[in-house]
Amino acid sequence: MTSTIEMKKLSSKNIVSPKGFTAAGVHCGLKHKKKDLAILVSEVPASVAGVFTTNAVQAAPLKVTKEVVYETKKMQAVIVNSGNANACTGKQGLLDAYEMQLLAAQKLGIASSLVGVASTGVIGEIMKMEPVKKGVELLNPDSKLESGIDFSQAILTTDTVMKNTTYATIIDGKEVIVSGTAKGSGMIEPNMATMLGFITTDANIESEELQKALSSVTDCTFNSITVDGDTSTNDTVIVMANGLAGNDPLSPAHPDWENFYTALRLVSEDLAKSIARDGEGATKLIEVEVDGAVSDEEARKIAKTVVGSPLVKTAVFGCDANWGRIIAAVGYSGAVIDPDKITIKIGGATMVENGEPIQFSEEALIEILKQHEVKIFVSLEVGKGHGFAWGCDLTYDYVQINASYRS
Amino acid sequence: MTSTIEMKKLSSKNIVSPKGFTAAGVHCGLKHKKKDLAILVSEVPASVAGVFTTNAVQAAPLKVTKEVVYETKKMQAVIVNSGNANACTGKQGLLDAYEMQLLAAQKLGIASSLVGVASTGVIGEIMKMEPVKKGVELLNPDSKLESGIDFSQAILTTDTVMKNTTYATIIDGKEVIVSGTAKGSGMIEPNMATMLGFITTDANIESEELQKALSSVTDCTFNSITVDGDTSTNDTVIVMANGLAGNDPLSPAHPDWENFYTALRLVSEDLAKSIARDGEGATKLIEVEVDGAVSDEEARKIAKTVVGSPLVKTAVFGCDANWGRIIAAVGYSGAVIDPDKITIKIGGATMVENGEPIQFSEEALIEILKQHEVKIFVSLEVGKGHGFAWGCDLTYDYVQINASYRS
DSSP: OOSSOOOEEOTTOOTTOSTTEEEEEEOOSSSSSSOOEEEEEEEEEEEEEEEEOOOSSOOHHHHHHHHIIIIIOEEEEEEEEEEEOOOSOHHHHHHHHHHHHHHHHHHHTSOGGGEEEEEEEESSOOOOHHHHHHHHHHOOOBSOHHHHHHHHHHTOSSOSSOEEEEEEEEETTEEEEEEEEEEOSOSOTTOOOSOEEEEEEOOOBOHHHHHHHHHHHHHTTGGGBOSSSOOOSOOEEEEEEOOTTOOOOBOTTSTTHHHHHHHHHHHHHHHHHHHHHTOTTOOOEEEEEEEEESSHHHHHHHHHHHHHOHHHHHHHHTTOOOHHHHHHHHHHTOSOOOGGGOEEEETTEEEEETTEEOOOOHHHHHHHHTSSEEEEEEEOOSSSEEEEEEEEOOOHHHHHHHHOTTO | OOSSOOOEEOTTOOTTOSTTEEEEEEOOSSSSSSOOEEEEEEEEEEEEEEEEOOOSSOOHHHHHHHHIIIIIOEEEEEEEEEEEOOOSOHHHHHHHHHHHHHHHHHHHTSOGGGEEEEEEEESSOOOOHHHHHHHHHHOOOBSOHHHHHHHHHHTOSSOSSOEEEEEEEEETTEEEEEEEEEEOSOSOSSOOOSOEEEEEEOOOBOHHHHHHHHHHHHHTTGGGBOSSSOOOSOOEEEEEEOOTTOOOOBOTTSTTHHHHHHHHHHHHHHHHHHHHHTOTTOOOEEEEEEEEESSHHHHHHHHHHHHHOHHHHHHHHTTOOOHHHHHHHHHHTOSOOOGGGOEEEETTEEEEETTEEOOOOHHHHHHHHTSSEEEEEEEOOSSSEEEEEEEEOOOHHHHHHHHOTTO
16 A cells, blocks of 8 residues: 555646547637537547436437446547537437537547537527538647647636646556546526536546546535536536556555545546636635534535525625624535534634634634635534535626626 | 305505504614514414424524424414524523513513514624613504504515515404515525514414414415525514404314415415515516426425526526526426426416427517516426425625625
């Protein structure tokens, strides 16, 4: 067993940095000017894992991609468009998703059963397939860093920044890279799929183990963020692991498992926090940490309830140390609590201790709340559960972005 | 059995209109200028029923009032203040709530075990008891309509309008009146208890039957509204039934039961809708009706999920016929649905039929969405469940009210 975690953050790398990955992103015409079609490719069929929206209404591309993840169990490429979610588009939507899969497979000369499809954009509008067809011809993936950036840009909707993160770790003495990119922001213009995430790694790991790792990591990363509580019809996170790093197959029994798992968790956590920070109209990242819940699940549930409360979100926007709203959200989270044991801190300053209000300096708190990251800590003392959630403040701009897209 | 429901809405009456009820409301100094202390009294001890917040953090007055409802099982008066919620105030808060109960009982010359207490306002600040003591001396309840209005005004926080409704029905050939008043609006300055409701009736009914009726009615009225999804620490609805109408004791076996039940339901529904319509910053009442769910409970759950979606709320504010957000909310409600059977209408215009988008006139829809009441209808065709929920749009003013109270 390694006693320490080997981990290096590589700030200038991206999804094409793990061995054997290439990418491309172009403008095809689904959006007015910006890039809107992208492809991510592995040199060889890669082990694959995916997590998908829990919404009972699911967009057509999810059906196609789930077949690749659950039936083929290998993925070699994923084609992604922004500008149209291909959701609630009936039978034609499904035909279009399969056609996108086929177009990408033909372009790359691989089996279509190895190609995933993801879409984000307007709900309820039929895909314009002519631009997509022309766009696929323009997609010439390579391993240049710029091509990775093109991919990351082409999947954005109203995101204000690209979301990329890359870590290197050591497995069997070999460097293994895990890199990810995502889009988030919210659902707008009129309905953007909330979240797409793509993670590449050259680690050698079977799909089954990869899926377990991704599912576990997702609970405390992608599933622990909220922008507005609206679960989209298109949420998708895909990991492709092509094995080109040459390590022995990974599983929890492998002595360097923690290195790989931590890299996957850090990539996911970075992307999740980037999405929360870049929520529609957001000016601040809010991190809520809960300690002493009856379980880790309950800790995360409470943290997510607090960070999702519109009243907490507006209070943070207004630099108001409004702990009453925090304790009220803890109370209605549905988790086991004892009101007389709750302690609440904002940015390290204690607001409530064992359920009783503590005098605090309003001025000092306003300074804390003016920062771009606001940390809320809740201690419950009813168990050993611990967890985090991340979100953003609720601002005039959120209302503006979501109320006025057609006016 | 009566084959038709006997019901008359009495627009100029209020909570003192049922026989034997008196009220008063004064300014005592918990708020700057407005009335902030009120009392509602029955000539004789009344049967009582109550529903209370499900928040695990509950304000001190709820403990006192629950003892009256669940142990005394009769109530003769309730004292209410606005400006301070007496929540998260520890042992002192509980002592203060009991002192309010005692002060009211002494003033009226009745047992304190017959007096309920309700508070709404700031969370986490100790009650100023001096103003309350002086205020109680000023409370001289009588049966004038103006005194009922004084009560309704004194319980308000950031509500922009009073909320009153009164119905008369016939039971055993005698007129029975059911009247209610409420406060709602949201949680502000910094934390206002979301909802207080007080219903008076001269009907003769035991507390046990009254509680069953109130609990049943609450599910499809007070529990079917949402302003911001934040469940307060102080929510309370109380019904007092003093029996002075002289009818035979009511129960579901009574031939006129439906008359009474309907009056109670209509009073509750009117108050609930008034609260939703007057939500913080709201410009519109949104009504969501769901038909064809697997049960009435699921229908209400879906309706409440749709009406609570920030994206649906901002779309209605922006007059945007954004049915994609509605179907997405239906999908993540957690209810059983079949995406291919969903039909969605806005103000009677069909947006989606059996899961497929329908062409509609944007202009006509903008006109529909400009109204002060917007009706959304969702048909699921997976069962016979039916239900409603009410809410309001999400506006700049909501953010302004909740972000800037201290600045």
